[in-house]
Amino acid sequence: MYVCVCHAVTDRDIHEAVDAQGVAHVDELEELCGAGSCCGSCRDVAQELIDARLVQARAYAAA
Numbered sequence: 001m002y003v004c005v006c007h008a009v010t011d012r013d014i015h016e017a018v019d020a021q022g023v024a025h026v027d028e029l030e031e032l033c034g035a036g037s038c039c040g041s042c043r044d045v046a047q048e049l050i051d052a053r054l055v056q057a058r059a060y061a062a063a
């Protein structure tokens with residue numbers, strides 16, 4: 001699903017940015033792909049997706 005319509009960034013793109021690029025904040029995502037840099041309406045949802053992915057990764061690493 002598209003999270004950032006302005007820059008055509010999907011939830012999968014965000015997950016990949018967290019997993020492969022170590023993105024932990026929406027500002028880092030913005031630097032990487034521009035998400036959140038236009039209208040800004042996606043920033044809260046993008047950060048929630050980043051946070052959830054980080055929690056998943058930490059739970060996986062602890063298992």
Ligand code: FES
Nearest residue numbers: 004006038040042
């Ligand atoms: S929807 Fe992401 S900057 Fe507009």
